[in-house]
Amino acid sequence: MKMVEKPLVNELYTHNHLQTNLTVPQLIERILDREEGMLTATGAVQATTGKYTGRSPRDKFIVSDEVSEKNVDWGTVNQSIEEQVFDKLYRKVINYLQDKKELFQFKGFAGADHDYRLPIQVINEYAWHNLFARQLFITPTAEELLNHQPAFTVVSAPTFKANPEQDGTNSEAFIFVSFKKRVILIGGTEYAGEIKKSIFSVMNYLLPQQNVLSMHCSANVGKEGDVALFFGLSGTGKTTLSADPYRRLIGDDEHGWGPNGVFNIEGGCYAKCINLSKEKEPQIFDAIRFGSVLENVIVDKARIPNYNDTSLTENTRAAYPIENIDNIAIPSMAGHPNTIIFLTADASGTLPPISKLTKEQAMYHFLSGYTSKLAGTERGVTEPQATFSACFGSPFLPLAPSTYARMLGEKIDAYQSNVFLVNTGWTGGSYGVGKRMKLSYTRAMIHAALEGELNSVETTKDSIFGLEIPMQVPGVPDEVLIPINTWKDKAAYKEAAQSLAMKFHKNFEKFTEASSDIVQAGPMYQGK
Known part of the structure; x- marks a missing residue:
């Protein structure tokens, strides 16, 4: 450079x-x-960060x-x-x-x-x-x-x-x-x-x-050389979902997409540790060994990390070299993306768990960057808060969001990438009523998207968000796919969905340079 x-x-x-x-x-x-700091039973170093967690x-x-x-x-x-x-x-x-x-x-x-x-x-x-x-x-x-x-x-x-x-x-x-x-x-x-x-x-x-698009995303590559990107803010599942035993990891958080394809900006991973277990996330669990750094993770008298202890913060972290993951791409580069996944942790519980986006919808949701800010990722955040972060990384973007969005749109056109919106947040109700989407379901949906299994399945159009929802996904109960079907109170669902649609519209008002096609690709808010 x-x-x-x-x-x-x-x-x-x-x-x-x-x-x-x-x-x-x-x-x-x-x-x-x-x-x-101290040396833990895993060989990792444990350190704490005081009031700034x-x-x-x-x-x-x-x-x-x-x-x-x-x-x-x-x-x-x-x-x-x-x-x-x-x-x-x-x-x-x-x-x-x-x-x-x-x-x-x-x-x-x-x-x-x-x-x-x-x-x-x-x-x-x-x-x-x-x-x-x-x-x-x-x-x-x-x-x-x-x-x-x-x-x-x-x-x-x-x-x-x-x-x-x-x-x-x-x-x-x-x-x-x-x-x-x-x-x-x-x-x-x-x-x-x-x-x-x-x-x-x-x-x-x-x-x-x-002319290189910098991206807040994780990336992996399949056996056939097919590349996938996972966009999302902290806590939406980028690190977890990109660590796939059947695909080689390119990187877990920061990438560039240039003329040569996708490349990792980093040489390591910075994974959230809250409720980490070998059963749910074996690759990350096993990666935390000698030379790794555990940040604000509580250890017991035997110096065994307790990943369920949030007494210091919910934003417990592990830093380790990417080589600690068994299945990685060497070097940390691959071709141009076949599939792009936008991850959102929707605390309203109204967005579909997976939906296929048109190019215009992809640009709308990329510029919107909706998620719920999770506890611990920033000081003072103790429960999920709805937020819009342009390009799923607004805190780290010195240039105008339209710069990155324009580049992404050009690359989607050039390489015909398929784009999906995946909700890793709540189902069956909003935060406090519903429950978090099962990781096994999310993994099954993403696997189906990456394998092309959702390209020809029957879909239904969400009446509020305008998103095409697959009617069937292998390994996922059909009723989970349609958000309103998981709610006991249907009227409450419609009210919550309209409330979220209004927030989308309000947030998007600042993108005055967006074309009418992109604006119309947003939720169909029935505002007065």
Whole structure:
């Protein structure tokens, strides 16, 4: 990937005790010596993150300067700060870290496709954060490390607390991104996910400029080379559903779709651990071993992880290298997608568990990005909340959603990809009345979609959402497929469905550039 300007050079790069690209055993030694975490019975390192157990969107800012000013889609997601505010806080953090006895540096890459990969470096105050970075990004070969020239730098100082009045932040925590100086500055939060997602935001800025669609999705490939994408926000099932024993995993969360096909942006997986079991998710369960990082997972006296314990947060996580999954694509690349799945965890219980989308419906639902924000994925979220996140990844999109949507539409046309909307949320009623869709049913529906079994089955059109619903899916009871049939109170269903349709329409009003065909592909809300 071609860069315009080198990252800001600072004293940290010549720190007397800067530990560069330590091996996994070396990092684990440092973690234990520094008492940052403990070794569990599985061989994974367990660490906790204090009060910040999820992303902190209100504390993320992009520096407004001559590079970013005209490109970034400014607003509540992409909050702006002035360049001098960044420079002042940056200097404070650098001075703070210079006094540390040791720092940890990881040099590696984001992007498995060598034509589009980004050389990065991550400088950490914590050894366990550096292990996290090593497992989540792409580790260079010995030769690549010798010639490595970082094009973007992450500086993470979790124990440095900002002063909002003096530093121009919203709280003690901050995530500042400077595209001009190619630096990400993180402080005040120990949640490791900020490191991962900040690099993803950078890739979402850089890749579209090279005609590569960056995507918040998981991806896998079948024996015949057929590629599937799974879009969805945290908690909708991307990681779980893409870990298929009969298909090779390309990646679980972040991808690019360019001229060469689909490629993983990362080198690892960051899986939710809530209620994880070997029976339900064997690949993920078995992947958590030596070198993995368990974040906010409670362990017992025997140091056995208790994945059902939510006393710290429901957003418990495991970070592990993709090689810990048995069935992966090597390298993490494949061809162009045959099937695209939009995942939504609908807390209203009114969306069908699976439906086939026209191209126009695909564009509508991609721009809408509807789901229910699940407990623990962000601070303050304790129960599902209906939300619309453009392109199923609005928090990580520096550019206007229409940029990504246009590129997706062009690629659907070019490669004739089939698109399905899959509801992994509630059935038989809304949250609190109904129950979560069985994972076994969802797996059966997705298997049928990937195998082409739904291409010629009889469908029925939903009267409110306008979606084509298969009348039969192997392994799934027929009555589950039609949402209203699972509700005891039919009038309550219609009221809830109309309420959701209204929310779709209200949200879509901001997409004034959308064509009339795309607008009309939305729910048929009978508003007054």
